[in-house]
Amino acid sequence: MSFVVYNSYSKKKETFEPIEPGKVRMYNCGPTVYNRAHIGNFRSYLFADVLRRWLEYLGHEVRQVMNITDVGHLQDDADDGLDKIEEQARREKRDPWEISREFTELFFRDAEELSILPAHEYPRATDHVPEMLAIIEDLVQKGFAYEVDGEVYFDVTRFEGYGRLSGNRLEDLEAGARVEVREEKRHPADFALWKSDPHHMMKWESRFGPHGFPGWHIECSAMALKHLGEEIDIHTGGEDNVFPHHESEIAQSESHTGRRFARYWMHARFLQVDGGKMSKSLGNTYVLDDVKARGAEPRALRFALIRGHYRQPLNFTWEILDESAKALEGLDDLARRLRLAAQGRNAADDPSGGADALAEARAKFETAMNDDLNTAMAFSALFELRSAVLESRLGAETAAAALDFVRAANGVLAVIRVDEEELDADVERRIAAREEARAGKNWAEADRLRDELLAEGIVLEDSASGVIWRRK
Numbered sequence: 483m484s485f486v487v488y489n490s491y492s493k494k495k496e497t498f499e500p501i502e503p504g505k506v507r508m509y510n511c512g513p514t515v516y517n518r519a520h521i522g523n524f525r526s527y528l529f530a531d532v533l534r535r536w537l538e539y540l541g542h543e544v545r546q547v548m549n550i551t552d553v554g555h556l557q558d559d560a561d562d563g564l565d566k567i568e569e570q571a572r573r574e575k576r577d578p579w580e581i582s583r584e585f586t587e588l589f590f591r592d593a594e595e596l597s598i599l600p601a602h603e604y605p606r607a608t609d610h611v612p613e614m615l616a617i618i619e620d621l622v623q624k625g626f627a628y629e630v631d632g633e634v635y636f637d638v639t640r641f642e643g644y645g646r647l648s649g650n651r652l653e654d655l656e657a658g659a660r661v662e663v664r665e666e667k668r669h670p671a672d673f674a675l676w677k678s679d680p681h682h683m684m685k686w687e688s689r690f691g692p693h694g695f696p697g698w699h700i701e702c703s704a705m706a707l708k709h710l711g712e713e714i715d716i717h718t719g720g721e722d723n724v725f726p727h728h729e730s731e732i733a734q735s736e737s738h739t740g741r742r743f744a745r746y747w748m749h750a751r752f753l754q755v756d757g758g759k760m761s762k763s764l765g766n767t768y769v770l771d772d773v774k775a776r777g778a779e780p781r782a783l784r785f786a787l788i789r790g791h792y793r794q795p796l797n798f799t800w801e802i803l804d805e806s807a808k809a810l811e812g813l814d815d816l817a818r819r820l821r822l823a824a825q826g827r828n829a830a831d832d833p834s835g836g837a838d839a840l841a842e843a844r845a846k847f848e849t850a851m852n853d854d855l856n857t858a859m860a861f862s863a864l865f866e867l868r869s870a871v872l873e874s875r876l877g878a879e880t881a882a883a884a885l886d887f888v889r890a891a892n893g894v895l896a897v898i899r900v901d902e903e904e905l906d907a908d909v910e911r912r913i914a915a916r917e918e919a920r921a922g923k924n925w926a927e928a929d930r931l932r933d934e935l936l937a938e939g940i941v942l943e944d945s946a947s948g949v950i951w952r953r954k
């Protein structure tokens with residue numbers, strides 16, 4: 483059975499074949515660290531995480547690189563507007579380096595709570611300026627780029643494939659619909675590789691001038707090249723990255739190396755909130771803390787964001803989050819029943835009883851995931867397995883095999899508590915003991931229990947409705 487993916491570049495579903503058999507080089511466009519990543523951003527990062535996990539399920543060795551954009555991402559995604567990080571720094575009267583450090587840390591924390599596997603590298607743009615300048619220099623030498631007053635622009639008319647990914651045609655871009663007409667550019671769609679601004683707070687000296695900084699697009703080309711090589715297998719991002727960002731990455735990278743940059747381009751669709759676009763004015767650009775403040779677990783958000791196919795519209799509401807938490811309780815319950823039945827408790831007499839239901843669930847799950855990561859159908863395979871278990875008991879052997887299957891499926895989905903029942907009961911017992919100690923004003927003992935749990939990665943949070951706990 484082969485893994486089929488929708489390639490945004492060819493606009494077709496294609497069988498996935500890595501350049502080097504068994505090894506996958508994947509680049510994900512990561513966060514611009516000027517504010518907290520919102521749940522819409524996380525739809526895209528969770529898609530990349532599920533993709534990586536599925537590739538690993540299939541036996542590939544994945545090398546995943548996700549960049550951290552900490553300079554040069556201007557407000558309009560192209561060549562105009564303020565640098566997002568600097569704008570935030572000016573607004574808060576803080577150092578831009580401090581802003582990017584803070585939000586990078588918060589991004590890592592949120593990602594970990596959402597069970598996103600850490601990428602193998604998280605290169606920061608500001609650490610790769612020499613590499614960017616080397617590519618820019620090469621593009622100027624080869625005639626793909628030109629310098630104007632300390633700035634360097636890519637000449638889109640020199641790259642034949644410009645517009646192939648996004649479907650934009652150069653003639654249409656002349657009109658300046660999504661490109662700013664600036665007189666220093668030869669063609670309105672030319673984009674900046676290197677900018678110059680004496681007032682920019684983060685700046686680098688180069689042969690083009692004393693106060694330059696990179697364009698956002700060249701950053702990803704340089705970091706992908708350095709950490710993954712000239713040709714990569716998969717490049718992902720959100721649908722808003724297609725143009726101009728990815729279109730420009732292709733033009734720069736391929737003009738520089740003379741080779742095909744990425745074999746497969748995959749893009750996640752925007753998340754809708756309350757049935758529409760997320761917006762600051764509506765106050766619904768939610769972040770993970772908003773979810774936790776409602777008492778929901780991060781895994782409920784993870785489920786809410788991956789329960790639909792990544793290329794389909796997906797809506798988020800607080801009701802959907804509540805339903806997600808309930809759905810996960812159902813899957814936890816499935817795992818619990820399988821654990822018991824595997825030990826012969828409440829199992830059918832025939833040890834292999836229910837084998838058909840398991841085979842069906844496994845086949846459906848794998849077929850779904852192989853079909854361009856159809857997570858919606860993959861989850862329904864698990865819910866159907868639960869229905870089968872509720873309807874008639876499984877034999878102990880089948881239950882053990884089913885538990886292995888659920889564990890493997892959860893290695894991809896990462897939302898179910900497969901093996902944690904005993905542990906949970908133990909945590910609850912110690913929390914109750916701590917409550918008892920506190921009621922008796924035995925603070926030393928209460929603190930000792932809290933520290934003991936913390937050492938095991940269990941964080942206690944006192945709330946109005948009692949103590950809640952989570953795993954770090």
Ligand SMILES: [Zn+2]
Binds near residue numbers: 511549702
């Ligand atoms: Zn990028």
